Structure formats: C-alpha cells, structure tokens
Amino acid sequence: MILLLYFIFIAAYLLTSFFIVYHLSTYSIGQELRIVMLSLFILVSAGLLFSNLLLFFSIDWSVLTSGFLV
Numbered sequence: 001m002i003l004l005l006y007f008i009f010i011a012a013y014l015l016t017s018f019f020i021v022y023h024l025s026t027y028s029i030g031q032e033l034r035i036v037m038l039s040l041f042i043l044v045s046a047g048l049l050f051s052n053l054l055l056f057f058s059i060d061w062s063v064l065t066s067g068f069l070v
Helices: 002-026 031-058 061-065
Strands: none
Touching (some): 002 031
C-alpha cells in the first residue's frame, strides 16, 4: 500500500518536472539562458529524486506499520 502511494507521488513529481522542463525550454529568453536553466533544473530535480528514493527505501516499513496493523 505504501509502495503504491509512493509510486503515485513519484509519477506526479516526474509529470510536474516534465511540465516545468517544457516551459523552461519553450519560453526561455535566450539560448544560453535556456541551457543554463535546464541544466540546473534537471540536475537539482534529479538529485532530489535520487535522495528521496534512497531515503524511502532505507526505511524499515515493517517496523513502522506493525503498530497500525493489529
């Protein structure tokens, strides 16, 4: 159940990121600024996603959910 909710969260994050990348590339002022903005956004958002995945899968969910499923 938690994994399904997390998958929905990740899918929403990726969909929002693609939306932002599209708008950054389409409505950018100049070519140089477009490259800088896209590179910075992609690196930061990929780093945040990677760290979130690492932290999520490092949690022992069986211990946390054992008190709720009595």
